[in-house]
Amino acid sequence: MTLDDFRREIADPAIEFRPELRWWLAEGLHTDATLRREIDDAHRLGFGGMEFLAMDEGAIDHARYGWGAEEWVHDSQVVVEETTRRGMSVSFTSGTNWSNANLPTIDPDQRAAAQELDVVHETLAAGQSRSGALPRIDLDAPIAETTLPGHRGTVRDQHLAAVVAARVSGEGLLDAASLTDLTARVDGETLEWTAPADPEGGEWRLFTYWVHGTGQTASPSASVNYTVNYLDRDGVDAVIAYWDEVVLTPALREQIAQNPRTQMYMDSLELSTYGAGGMFWGFTVADEFRARRGYDIVPWLPFLTRQAPFMAVSTVYDHQPADEGDGVTVDKVRFDYVRTLTDLYIENMLRPFAAFLHEVGMTLRAEISYGLPFELTRPGPEVDGIETESLEFGAQIDAYRLMAGPAHLFGKQYSSETGATTRNHMLDHRFYDQIIATQLAAGITKTVLHGWASPAGAEGVTEWPGHEGMWPMFSERFDTRQPGSQFYPLWTAAIGRLQYALRRGRPRIDVGILRTDHFTDNLIGMALIGPDGERIPDEVAYGTMWMRDRQNHWWQDLGMQDAGITYEFFDGSLLLRDDVSFDGDEVQPSGPGYRALLVYQSTLDADVAAHLLAWARRGLRLVIVDGARELESLLAGRFRTHEVAASTTPGLDGRDDELAAIMTELRGMPGVRVAAPSGVVAALDDLGAGGRARFVDDDPHVLTHLREDAGLAVLYAYHFLYETTEPTTVRIALDGTGSAHRLDPWTGALRPHRGATTAGDRTVIELTLAPGEVAVVVLDRSAAPQDSAASAPVEVARAEVWRLAVESWDAGEPEVLTEDRGLGYETREVRPTTAVTRIDAGEVTLKPWSLLDAVGPDVSGVGEYRASLTVPELAAGARYVLDLGSTGGGLGSVRIGDGPERGFDTAHPVVDVTADLRAGGNDVVVRVSSSLNNRLRARGYYERVPDIGAQLTGEERMQHAIVREYGLLGPVRLLRED
Structure with a gap:
């Protein structure tokens, strides 16, 4: 690729480089008009694709509207048609809690359903005999609550798997040398056995292991859908058969054939077991373990049973060896068990499922291994795209580096589900921009925003600002309910340019x-309770703790x-x-x-x-x-x-x-x-x-990522300490010489970079980065070096007098939407609307809206600031930028005179206005948006919203919202760069 090719293509990045959306549908309740409107809105705002799934919409008729119902099949067809027509990607969503990873064609007693190894035990004194039937699992007994969503349906069958005896050596301790496999001595389901005599007495424990279905199911669905078996081939065969015979209708296949970016997205594996064993199992696990590991797993089962209240990292084993010398051996067995599970997940789920999808014209993108005792990176080669997420790993660079390894080794698209937090409508846009900037530094080049929800939803439960989809407590909304959405076309184009630049050529x-770790901590984003029990706000943790407190994991x-x-x-x-x-x-x-x-x-x-x-x-x-x-x-x-x-x-x-x-x-x-x-x-x-991009002097503020594409080197640099106040100047030495160009992501312009010098066979790039700022420099090694020194910008003018008008957002009158498809019933949904009131604040000093008497602490919306800048003369060849100082983290735009609206980086709101300025007076219009936090706080919204960050750690609290500082905060200066 030449620099001219790069310049031409990045000016208006193609749709496949734009950020995409996770789209929460109110089951199949939406009218066709709503579906088409939402897709059209997303496309108009610059998003590149939709990943759709059915979320529980409460007390509606799930048999009519749930996943698998005719309405859901019909809506799926509409979604695929409308996205395909616009050139957008479309992703079906598969995950344990999204129903379509579960099937209506199976029940927990079948081999295709998820299985667990459960246990019941007896205690015998040394020398004591027992005879008769072995105790069975009481499948009707109440089960312990789990943190994960979903519940257990009816499980009937259980199959005897093994019987093992062990001498008890203390509370939770077993004598590893005493482990005895008694399975071969079982007659039917009866066992006669005498615990070995011991002159010192003591106790023995007899463990009886039974295999039965987990019974896990999830809502919503048209019928009861049970989770499939991820370890035995029966599970994926059932999934393939259902999609092949039921879901993929001829009409849907026709649409898929027209969209080369149709995907299946496998979300995190939020699988649960409910029995005392806590072990994922399958009908072939024991045999596969023996064949792969060379020994029998059965005698070791007492050391494998576990409790894992939330994700694999929370695993606590029920028993430990009494002799510390046996600890290494037991750890090795535990490793072999989870290594075998990873093998089976790869071979019996991912590999055949991907092959089937390829046959029908789809690709497979997945959060591989998430949540289970599986190794996280080994499944990477089996999927077409590797996805991570910002929530579970707390948007930490080390976590992104973890999944980057297999993505880069095997040339897989590396994407991230981005924007899920324990907040909702609270945080400024800058917060999410910083997550994206961190991801790009690790080589993630596809942002899937979490997420988008239509404002329209079911009657009786849908209130302003709209249908939540992913509950009102577990995400952000990047849809039209946001005041900032009117600036999304500028923003999505900027992200598209960054993602275009970082998909060029090869990562270096x-x-x-x-x-290797089968229990990688993916609960970092939930570690939000301080040492004294205080709730740490997400923005504090992300902005000042962990990697931003010099603590990588x-x-x-x-x-x-x-x-x-x-x-x-x-x-x-x-x-x-x-x-x-x-x-x-x-x-x-x-x-x-x-x-x-x-x-x-x-x-x-x-x-x-x-x-x-x-x-x-x-x-x-x-x-x-x-x-x-x-x-x-x-x-x-x-x-x-x-x-x-x-x-x-x-x-x-x-x-x-x-x-x-x-x-x-x-x-x-x-x-x-x-x-x-x-x-x-x-x-x-x-x-x-x-x-290859070595800092001349160490710098603790900057993360970099490097790509090479033929004669071009693309360097990404990011000042990741965004809650600090000081810029940093870093000098980065790149292999090779050539001409250096700096990308403006907001316009696509490439300009010669001031601050590039040649040092032998290397080019040294000097960058001064403000906290949170990103920079992309393209080194064209086919061109002659053009050394230049960086110069400090000079203030030319400052806007002191501003007039402000605020578009204040609040609830309007809801619309009722109806649809009659001739099936004997009418579908009704409610679409809340937003009422916008104009507040003319007159001349103002630049400070937060909450401190302006004419606006106040209860207002959310968009502020329009007007001023005039006088420029006596314009220096030929100089570059002029308008530095806004701060916009309170809000998205917005700048217009000079009759020039176009130009977007800006929320962390470093500096806009190139060279082409727009005229000598003399220049009218300046700055528009800045807020989140909905202040308005929702004033309406009492958060008093009804549980704090999921506290809830996941056992605390029952409501969300606590504070007044946020919105608006143009300044100072606003016109700077000249010579």
Whole structure:
């Protein structure tokens, strides 16, 4: 690609580069007119696609409108038709709590339904005998509440799986040496057995394991839909059959064939078990475990039963070995169990499902492994797009780096569900812009906003500002109810330009970090209760804690980040695949091109170690790090330190000695360095792998991402400490020489970058970034270098006198929409409307609306500010920018005279107005939007909304909303850059 090609295509980025939307539908209740209107609105506002799903709309007729009903099938057809007609992408949504991952064609007693391993136990004194029937699971007993949504339906059948005895050695402790598999001694469902005599007495526990369906179901749906089995092939076969025979009608297939961006999106795997065992299971798990791991899982089952109240990271095992010496062995068995589950999820769900979707013209995008005891990165090659999310990981850069590894290794589209928080309508737009900016720094190049909901919904439950969809407590709304939506076309185009720039060519990542974890903490975004029980606001946590308090989670030393050395994570077994290569210099040169790999965890698979050894003999640069610390659970305050890297294999494979021999050889090789975490940068420099976009001097404020496309290098830089006040100046040395150009995402303009110098065979880019500001610089290596020095801007004029008028938003009269499709009933929905009242505040000093007597603390909407700027003369060749100071985090626009409306970055609202200025007087119009927080607060909205952030940690509280500072805050200055 040439620079001219880049300039032409980024000016008006194609629809596939625009941000997309998660769209919450009120089941199948919406009229066709509403569906078409919403899609048309989304398209008009610049969004590139819709991912749609049915949300529970309360007391409506689910049999008529729920997922799977005729109305839902009809609405799905309308959605696909309308998005396809506009060139938008469309995604069906599959997830445990979205019903269509569940099926009406199965019940919990069938093999296709999700299964769990449950347990009941008896206690016997040493020498005591028992005989007769084994105790069964009481499937009618009340179940413990789970934090995840959904509930258990009726489960009838249970199948005996195993019987194991163990000597009790204390509260929650078992003697590992005493584990005895008694399954072969069971006659039917009866067992005669005597606990071994013990002169010191003591107790034995007899564990009886039963397999039965989880019975998990979710609403809404036209009938009872049960969760499918993700581990046995029966589950995906049932899903495929249902979609093939029922959902994908000839008319729908015809539409899919016309839309090359039709997807199935698999949301997080919010699967639950309800029994005492707490173990996901399947009818083939035991046999597959034996075949893959080389030993029998049954004797170890007492050490595998667990409780996990919310996601896999919350796992607590019921029993531990009494002898600490057996702890390593038990940990290895536990690893082998979850490794086997990951294998089965890949082979029996993802792989066949993706193959089916490809046959019908769809691709598969997925939040792989989310929430379950699965490894997160190994399933990456099996899907077409890898998705993460901002909520569960708290929008932390280390979490985004975790999923970036497989995405970049295998050339997968890397996307993120963006904008879900425990707030609703509260936070300024800047908050969400900063999440997007963080994601881009990790290589995420597809933003799926969470989300969009039509204002229209069911009668009796829909109030202003509109139908919520994803409840009124768990997301933001990026739809037309937002005052800022009138500026979305400018905003979505800017995001589209950034995403276009960062999809060009190949990602260039300096270091690949091997990391394996089946219980990765994905509850970081819920860690919002302080040490004294205080509720930490989302905006405080995201803006000042965790990564913004210099606390990354999985690779905690910040030396590489501060030096501009980029890195990401992946399971080491991915290196064993035939489609991953090492060319003697880079790992996966057609992808991320890692210049070095890093090993730091105490466990490493022996086959992976042997692979590293073979590559090291060919020149692989490898850093082995001893003493690294990483997060296990933020909520629990639990960390682990890996004293010696790769000191044992993770599973019970008997290969520890083999691994030790390999690591001894590796540690002595010339291309390998052994270091403490703080010594990694020096080790990389010593190996000649010190970074392709290396900071000349360390900078703790900036994150970068680098792409290469033929002769172009695209550098993204982001000042991520957005709640600080000081700008930072960073100098970044890029490989190669050429001409440097700075992108304006809001206009698409590329201008020569002031602050690029040649240093030998490298180009040094100097950037001064305000807190929260992003910059994209394109280095054209096919052109001659054009060195230039950065110069400080000069203030030319300042607007002091402003007139303000505010469009104040509040509830209007609702509309009733009806539809009669000739099926013997009428569909009715209510669409709340917004009443806009104009407040003329007259001449004002720039300060928050809440402090202006004419506006006050209860107003939300859009403010229009008018002033005049006098410019005596315009310097030829100079660039003029209007610096707005602050807009309270609100989206908006600037117009000079008769020029066009121009958008601005909410963190750094500076607008290039060179083309619009005239010598003499210039009329200036600045429009700034707010969220709905202040108006909803005044209406008592939040007094009825539970605080989900507190609720998930056991606290029953309502949301607490404070008055937010809206408006143009200034100072507004016209600056000249020579």
